[in-house]
Amino acid sequence: MASVENPPAVHLPAAALLLDVDGTLIDSTPVVERAAHRWAAEYGLDPQEFLADAHGRRTADRVAEFVPPGRVAEATARLDELEASDTEGVVALPGVLDLLAALDGRPWALVTSMDRPLLDVRRAAAGLPLPEVVVTAEDVRQGKPDPEGYLLAARHLGVAAGECVVIEDAPAGIRAGRAAGARVVAVTTSHPAAALTEADMIVSDLTAVSVTAGGLLVSGNGARG
Template sequence: MAQHPFPDRRFGAFLFDMDGTILNSIVAAERVWGAWARRQGIDVDSFLPTIHGMRAIETMRRVGIPEAVLEAEIAGLVQAEIDDVEGIVEIAGAAIFLKSLPPERWTIVTSAPRALAEKRLAIAGLPVPPLMVTGEDVANGKPAPDCFLLGARKLGVPIEECLVFEDAPAGIRAGEAAGATVLVIDATHSHRLDTPHPSVSGYDALAVSQASDGTLEIIAKG
């Protein structure tokens, strides 16, 4: 039997990161970012591990892209990511799990721009929630808590009653800073992540029970 990640705990809403959490886009993302890094003269091997879970604007500023060309660089990179979707797939069981949730009790909180998020979700066969939070919706990207706080507000649920599903260190820190409970999805991890939070490798072993008050409990399937 799978281990129950949160025994005797119910949540008002679920907030899902996208890349690495409900879909696997690592191959496509690293293909595009790797090509960009080579054009900039950046060491690709050391750079690629730093891109996950963060917005392009924070990543590019961190490596010193001048503000005068930042907007154009971001636009070009995002378009390249929209054009390159080969290899994008759902994390095991994600589609069934998401479709089992009441629509008013979950959303996606991603660092990706909306156009890219919608393209990747469509390719992976995953639903687009009506209240999705994307990178354009906040002034400060992950690891700042802004995106998860906004997601909770959109759903009308206190952040302390939300469960954040994340895979990347920046997103985990954002969930912690927001005051949410965090569940780590480690399906795309090649090395064990040092985290105090419960981890699961996918959604096949999970189900959800909804109480009469609308709150949600994760159930570990046997």
């Protein structure tokens, strides 16, 4: 993907908006890192190795790569417990609250790799509204990068996934959105632009995205694919 210096704003048609949560709408990085370090110490693991490819994926899927099959459920529950008990530093990312307020009745959904209790804790801490359609880790057989979550959200909204725009911050989520057939806008709030090149557009954060009658307007600081 080639970056374009100060390109014109681009309009993306969208029947609905499908949004990742952690790293896209909410910054929970301090909590995630604190919890991972405590959890890894309890299980005799390297926290940095665990965190290296954890973002954007279901906790159970990542935990399964580090502990024996018979301990995955227990270890996942322990990490979930540590994360849900800590909200210090959890905040909405720039532009998020304005963008969600501007949707004003337009169809949108949350599609997250978190389980529902953790989503509820972090959403409340960051002051985010809750849409009618929410897809969490418990709702899918396969987590991101599988497209199941985005396809399910689109189906619940009554629209074709190919007519939606997905907003993501992680490579696994971008691949999930693209595999679902949606256009994907990536934000560089957790990964550098070089890691997000599979997205259709890349912006620094959601201050670069505004709502139009037929979709989204992505301002000129985005890099177009």
